[in-house]
Amino acid sequence: MKKELIKYAVFALCILLAPLVFSGNYLMNVLVFVGIHTMLAVALNLLLGYAGQISLGHAAFFGLGAYGSGILSTTYNWNPWLAMTVVALVVGGLAFAIGFPILKLKGHYLAMATLGMGIIVYIVFNEWVAITGGPSGFSGIPNLELGPLVFDSDLKNYYLVWSFVLGCVLLSVNLANSRIGRAFRAIHDAEVAARVMGVNARLLKVQVFALSAMICAIAGSLYAHVMTFVAPPSFGFNISVELLTMVVIGGLGSIYGSFLGALLLTLLPEFLRFMHDYDIVFYGGLLMVMTIFMPGGLVRGIPDLFRKITGLKNKKGGAHA
Amino acid sequence: MLELQGITQIFGGVTALNDVSFSIHADQITGVIGPNGAGKTTLFNIVTGIYQQTRGQVIFEGSDISGIPVERLAAKGMVRTFQNIELFGQMTVLENVMVGLHSKSKSGLFACSFKAPWAITEERRIREEAHEWLRFVGIEQLADVQASNLPFGKGRMLEIARAMACKPRLILMDEPAAGLNSQETVGLAELIRKIRDLGVTVVLVEHDMELVMDICDRIVVLNLGQKLAEGTPREIQDNPEVIAAYLGDDE
Numbered sequence: 001m002k003k004e005l006i007k008y009a010v011f012a013l014c015i016l017l018a019p020l021v022f023s024g025n026y027l028m029n030v031l032v033f034v035g036i037h038t039m040l041a042v043a044l045n046l047l048l049g050y051a052g053q054i055s056l057g058h059a060a061f062f063g064l065g066a067y068g069s070g071i072l073s074t075t076y077n078w079n080p081w082l083a084m085t086v087v088a089l090v091v092g093g094l095a096f097a098i099g100f101p102i103l104k105l106k107g108h109y110l111a112m113a114t115l116g117m118g119i120i121v122y123i124v125f126n127e128w129v130a131i132t133g134g135p136s137g138f139s140g141i142p143n144l145e146l147g148p149l150v151f152d153s154d155l156k157n158y159y160l161v162w163s164f165v166l167g168c169v170l171l172s173v174n175l176a177n178s179r180i181g182r183a184f185r186a187i188h189d190a191e192v193a194a195r196v197m198g199v200n201a202r203l204l205k206v207q208v209f210a211l212s213a214m215i216c217a218i219a220g221s222l223y224a225h226v227m228t229f230v231a232p233p234s235f236g237f238n239i240s241v242e243l244l245t246m247v248v249i250g251g252l253g254s255i256y257g258s259f260l261g262a263l264l265l266t267l268l269p270e271f272l273r274f275m276h277d278y279d280i281v282f283y284g285g286l287l288m289v290m291t292i293f294m295p296g297g298l299v300r301g302i303p304d305l306f307r308k309i310t311g312l313k314n315k316k317g318g319a320h321a
Numbered sequence: 322m323l324e325l326q327g328i329t330q331i332f333g334g335v336t337a338l339n340d341v342s343f344s345i346h347a348d349q350i351t352g353v354i355g356p357n358g359a360g361k362t363t364l365f366n367i368v369t370g371i372y373q374q375t376r377g378q379v380i381f382e383g384s385d386i387s388g389i390p391v392e393r394l395a396a397k398g399m400v401r402t403f404q405n406i407e408l409f410g411q412m413t414v415l416e417n418v419m420v421g422l423h424s425k426s427k428s429g430l431f432a433c434s435f436k437a438p439w440a441i442t443e444e445r446r447i448r449e450e451a452h453e454w455l456r457f458v459g460i461e462q463l464a465d466v467q468a469s470n471l472p473f474g475k476g477r478m479l480e481i482a483r484a485m486a487c488k489p490r491l492i493l494m495d496e497p498a499a500g501l502n503s504q505e506t507v508g509l510a511e512l513i514r515k516i517r518d519l520g521v522t523v524v525l526v527e528h529d530m531e532l533v534m535d536i537c538d539r540i541v542v543l544n545l546g547q548k549l550a551e552g553t554p555r556e557i558q559d560n561p562e563v564i565a566a567y568l569g570d571d572e
Binding site: 172190208211 | 369392396400411419429434435443
């Protein structure tokens with residue numbers, strides 16, 4: 001328990017001080033995206049890494065959050081904070097409702113069902129032009145405000161987004177180390193045995209699906225207010241796959257791993273700009289190398305690599321959160 | 322305690338169990354034995370809610386539990402272990418037992434995320450009780466080992482500790498001695514007696530005759546999906562029909 005607290009404190013401190021080291025609007029802007037991606041990856045990791053249920057449609061919840069907040073606060077002039085809260089609850093409720101039939105499925109079938117869900121939502125964003133603006137996007141979304149403070153600069157947005165990320169990480173770490181988190185992992189390892197122990201696998205899967213969707217929706221709302229503009233391609237199938245990649249690369253079942261995955265996959269395209277269209281080749285190669293040599297993800301692979309280099313015998317491996 | 326009334330199970334065209342009835346008495350160790358294919362495991366899966374029987378009723382402490390979802394049986398006081406131990410491999414030994422306490426704790430998703438005071442208190446209690454159960458089966462020194470790294474015999478002990486953490490009134494064990502060496506089997510027999518002495522009723526399906534004859538208070542014999550005999554170990558050993566079923570007839 002103490003160890004978890006120290007890990008979190010170090011993480012929070014690094015986040016807080018990062019703007020002193022890295023400056024410039026461009027970099028701040030990239031780091032805002034790292035934050036939003038971290039939230040999404042943590043959300044998906046709760047579902048995939050802990051409860052062992054795949055989703056290929058998580059970008060849909062992200063998009064629903066973004067469009068929901070955007071439309072309510074712009075077209076209907078709602079207070080953005082109120083819009084964000086209402087949208088998160090509605091998306092959570094929606095996920096809860098579709099979770100019951102969908103999470104009965106396992107493995108490939110669950111992947112297909114969530115994929116279908118993602119595509120349906122994407123089509124709605126694209127085709128319901130009167131409400132969403134269709135393919136040309138939805139603009140004029142107001143920035144968030146807190147009293148006299150308007151979140152309109154990259155630095156302000158950095159602190160806005162990252163305070164949400166820190167909250168989300170803290171709650172997720174708490175959850176992961178609780179009886180509920182253990183029940184998720186038990187379902188993942190041996191579902192029948194978990195049920196014999198009194199774990200209501202069906203309900204817990206739906207609950208974690210809804211929670212995960214809610215976090216994505218909040219990330220979507222933040223995205224909308226930070227960007228002030230949203231368009232369908234940001235919430236398509238490839239984004240869902242990218243999220244999945246972040247979770248796997250970072251480390252399944254590790255909250256901080258999701259941060260590493262989000263960091264790497266958000267920064268990498270920026271550094272690969274010089275390769276123009278060939279960056280995708282490098283990207284693909286990296287993924288292959290990573291999955292072959294670090295199947296446990298960065299969060300387990302890096303310490304292993306370090307131990308190998310320093311020649312130390314490892315005493316105990318594997319962190320849970 | 323537990324009563325089976327006319328249990329029949331038909332898989333496709335195969336009748337796995339045909340009108341099996343018997344009852345399990347409280348505070349006893351009951352063994353269910355029979356040659357391969359007798360229907361022991363099927364019966365077990367019906368009692369523990371994993372299969373739904375074609376006909377018949379399972380009465381546990383006066384109420385019909387047929388068709389109740391598996392996850393609700395733990396709270397009712399019934400728990401089982403598996404023939405091919407089903408541990409939560411990626412979790413530590415201690416965490417496995419902590420999952421066993423799931424039905425005896427109730428902090429929800431939000432209480433756990435926000436670390437509500439009652440959730441913290443409960444978590445501490447879960448951890449302490451889990452340690453006690455590890456001590457009970459004698460593997461406390463392995464608390465921090467990842468469960469998938471346990472040798473088979475220790476895994477079996479862990480599974481029993483995890484089941485006992487549910488504080489059951491009835492524990493069903495599916496071939497607990499399978500895969501154990503003779504020394505481990507002796508330890509198991511001792512442990513099963515210790516469980517009965519706590520006031521927990523034990524039912525075991527078992528192939529190890531020595532173990533069954535040694536520890537069981539009563540024995541039920543199944544053969545070809547039907548009940549062949551029931552009685553004390555002495556009665557069963559002297560029953561000509563049982564001997565015929567196991568060793569074959571002379572005719």
